[in-house]
Amino acid sequence: MKMEDQLEENGGIEVPSYFLCPISLQLMRDPVTISTGITYDRSSIEKWLFSFNKTVCPITKQPLSSDPDLLTPNHTLRRLIQSWCTLNASNGIERIPTPKSPIDKTHIAKILKQAQNFPNSNHKCLLALKAIALENERNRNLVAQSDGAFDFLAMVIKSGGSNNIASIELAVEILFHIKSSQAHLKNLVNGDVDFINSLTFVLQNGNCQSRAYAVMLLKSSLELADPIRLMSIERELLRETVRVIHDHISHQASKSALKVLAEVCPWGRNRVKAVEGGAVGVLVELLLNSTERRWSELGLVVLDQLCECAEGREKLVEHAAGLAVVSKKILRVSAMASDRAVRILSSICRFSASAKVLQEMLEVGVVAKLCLVLQMDCSLKTREKARDTLKLHSRVWSNSSCIPPHLLSAYPST
Helix, strand or coil: CCHHHHHHHCCCCCCCHHHECCCCCCECCCEEECCCCCEEEHHHHHHHHHHCCCCECCCCCCECCCCHHHCEECHHHHHHHHHHHHHCHHHCCCCCCCCCCCCCHHHHHHHHHHHHHCHHHHHHHHHHHHHHHCCCHHHHHHHHHCCCHHHHHHHHHHCCCHHHHHHHHHHHHHHHHHCCCHHHHHHHHHHCHHHHHHHHHHHHHCCHHHHHHHHHHHHHHHCCCCHHHHCCCCHHHHHHHHHHHHHCCCHHHHHHHHHHHHHHCCCCCHHHHHHHCCHHHHHHHHHHHCCCHHHHHHHHHHHHHHCCCHHHHHHHHHCCCHHHHHHHHCCCCCHHHHHHHHHHHHHHHHHCCCHHHHHHHHHCCHHHHHHHHHHCCCCHHHHHHHHHHHHHCHHHHCCCCCCCHHHHCCCCCC
């Protein structure tokens, strides 16, 4: 905010410059001093440190610690600001209330100790941790750095059982928000099968919100999983991941579910498990309704992986709109999407090319689109894949009346 805006906001009264936060130029409500001796408004410096992940003082550029306890309240300056507000009350300036003391690690430690000593109070302790974590980024970092917090949340998640679903949902939500260290999460996902099974349980039994948190946490976890862990993914997990996309819980949840499928499908028999879970039909519907570039790209990436198995190709050609929607995405989304779509069609032509399928590819414009690819400025790899696909069935396609004459001239000779 510019100084003239600040003056206008305060009825034209000039505000002493040392009452203003150096970052936002707004009147400080909770001044705190950092290790470099500069005073900022708490909300501004916390956003700088924890939301923007900056590690230097905004003014001096000296390195800073991200420990929230190093923000020292400047009580003297706060009282001066409050006195100034009181003196100018007649001009419409409201007195800034005394801020409540920020949460510290001691407070969180008490909550965790209560949960440890009195297991029956777990749900109450989780509610307290959630309230703290959702208040601001500083608190989320504080919970993440507190000894025992991660272990407590993991223990609750792994406890399982329909009688405990409300507590498990809370723990999943908190664990997602605090963004625990990669080391913690990696050890958990690779070292304890109960953790992934419990996320599956939430996906099966939780409400829409908790299912969204579960699939987003699942995405973060599986990105850190070892290959041996990815190869042992259970069929139920893939089915529930597909169901998240089908149910349109939220934009972020669906995108996380797509990334989960992209992460696990290359491993073991996960392609077949995903196909059995209804993935192909859901992906075709997603591509039919998608207008966003990233959605189409992710959908085609996963569909390409699924078409590497016979079951996936069979489901795609069985779907009334399967071949048509894949063809439609070529040259309309991005170079990456075109490449993946051509790869999918190539897989169909190489391994699932019945007479019926070849005729359908002519009728819905797949062959014409592949001819168009040869004339457009696509990548060399994509053009070669399209050319090889056209050559593969030239006896059926090369003289078809379904291909416009201006595209038929581009049909490659054998």
